[in-house]
Amino acid sequence: MIIFIVPKNSGLKRCREIVAAEYPQTKQVVVRGEDIPSIVTRLLKEGKKVIGITGEDLFKEFLLNFKNSKLSILKKFIWEDDSAMFGKPCLCLLGPKEKKMEELPKNLKVCINKKYTKLAKRYLSLLEARGYTFEKFYLSGVTEESFNKGLADLVIEIVYSGKSAEEAGLRVYEKIFESDIVIIGTREKEESKALENFSLNDLLKKINEKISSSDEDSYTKKLVADPEILKRKLIEEAAEVITSKNKEELIWECSDLIYFLFVIMAKNGVTVEDIEKENERRDKK
Known part of the structure; x- marks a missing residue:
């Protein structure tokens, strides 16, 4: 069993x-x-x-x-849950609701839900590249309360309805992971x-099969039906490729990015052969 x-x-x-x-x-x-x-x-x-x-x-x-x-x-x-702020749980960067991120100082204290140390670290590295520095500390719960008590300037936490964040005087600055x-x-x-021997052609074929299937729970079908989600995922995965720290992580993130890219290709009837022909044409210039 x-x-x-x-x-x-x-x-x-x-x-x-x-x-x-x-x-x-x-x-x-x-x-x-x-x-x-x-x-x-x-x-x-x-x-x-x-x-x-x-x-x-x-x-x-x-x-x-x-x-x-x-x-x-x-x-x-x-x-899918209509009662959730984003329709599902979402790891978010939260900050004071009366301010914008760019209005905050560059040196900030951030309280992080300890379940998400790596996801938070990867996300914060993008902000560090923009000149921010962070004093990080981790809690198992009550992360939003740390803001109320003046212990943190920012919070990284799962947002569901968003009610507890609002009650703490926080709002979502940016979504990190849906x-x-x-x-x-x-x-x-x-x-x-x-x-x-799974090839890129095999991947595209599998994606096309998912799109054509009657499975309404198919993640691929959901992406095709909602261009905004697909666009956000492409941007998110491209950022993760850029911030990869080693070869193994780069392979993982490139695989994610290629999947979402191929969903767009399949949606628009573009094949691997079309891409190969275009690259061949460019090579002859």
Whole structure:
């Protein structure tokens, strides 16, 4: 029997609902959402058949800490909630609502939710390149309260409804990472072997198949239906490519960027051959 690791966090209740509805025959183990990638990794090493479900933000943080991890996203569920400020949880930079970022001093104290140390570090490096310096400290909770008590000038925290941020006198300065729900694990050996020769043409073909499918939960279909989300993801991934610290991280981020680029290509009927022909034409000049 497959073991399904599910989160006990109240904010990830949707994960438990998905497992109950779609995977009722699995044995479920309930742990903290931020621990799920590590637990799945350990149980896989013990030879167990195991998968996990958690927030995409928590999985991304794990991958930034363990770049050689063999875990991958097996399936993604778009998080849609009209009561959420952005329709889903979003890691954000929060600042005093009566000011703009450019009105603040260049040397700032920032309180960071300790679940997101790597995501925050990567984002703040972009601001540091613009001349800002940060005194960082990390809390497990009450990050917004640190602003109220004068301990922090800025806060990096998950925003859902936005109510607690508003009550603390904060507003969203910038979105850092929008989170959906992901099922994580490792692919079967047969599938991994088939992926060894996976080409860019194969990727584009798979994206076209997703667009043409009847699966309304398809992440690719959602992107095609909402150009603004697709545009934001392209900008976000391009920034992550630029700020990559090493070869492994660069490979990971380039793969993300190519996926979103190929979604735009597929949407507009552009093929890999079209790109190759254009580059061949330029080479002859």
